[in-house]
């Protein structure tokens with residue numbers, strides 16, 4: 001594990017024995033870069049993204065919790081991506097490297113915590129493996145009352161050729177070709193296949209209930225101040241999610257896992 005920075009934000013880099021590397025900003029426990037052993041960057045990061053903690057980072061993997069988008073009365077996409085997490089367990093073995101990040105109610109800025117006054121503990125563990133990356137997201141209700149939560153790992157995949165990018169495996173949907181703006185919610189199958197131009201990426205999930213597929217297209221992208229006008233063609237978001245807020249009993253746990261496996 002190496003301490004580093006992402007803009008003005010403290011960050012942590014982990015490197016697997018095969019040379020794969022992941023960099024995570026403590027702000028949001030936000031995965032800002034993932035390079036496979038071949039040196040290839042797999043995630044998109046906006047050149048115009050805030051990198052000072054004044055607003056959410058645009059690109060990588062924002063952690064959405066406890067509300068998805070505007071599906072509720074609270075903060076858009078929740079409070080986790082706007083809070084400074086703590087580094088927990090981290091290490092290496094013969095084939096993998098990992099780092100876990102932790103967030104509780106006490107870590108959340110007061111004005112955001114007021115909007116969602118519940119006792120919780122989040123743990124997000126990134127594991128670099130020889131063939132890919134696992135993200136394991138764990139939610140615990142540490143309070144005495146149930147609370148409702150939604151969540152997502154809002155993954156921005158870098159694509160080489162936007163209109164040549166194909167996503168297969170969505171239920172009742174023909175292979176999805178990217179082109180027009182998209183903001184769709186699908187019931188989550190266990191696995192999807194993404195062809196981002198070069199190579200193939202397998203996306204697997206456990207515990208989530210939906211995949212959200214999003215790309216703003218040119219017009220909406222032009223309205224996003226944290227995205228350069230031409231950058232919308234450089235990514236597709238495929239987000240394992242639990243889009244609706246559902247209850248978690250006092251003392252109970254929930255785990256969602258997203259595993260991304262790459263093939264040449």
Ligand SMILES: O=P(O)(O)OC[C@H]1O[C@H](O)[C@H](O)[C@@H](O)[C@@H]1O
Pocket residue numbers: 056069076077183212213214237239
């Ligand atoms: O701009 P943000 O708050 O990061 O949201 C970016 C996007 O996230 C999700 O994919 C939603 O389904 C979209 O409706 C939203 O536009």
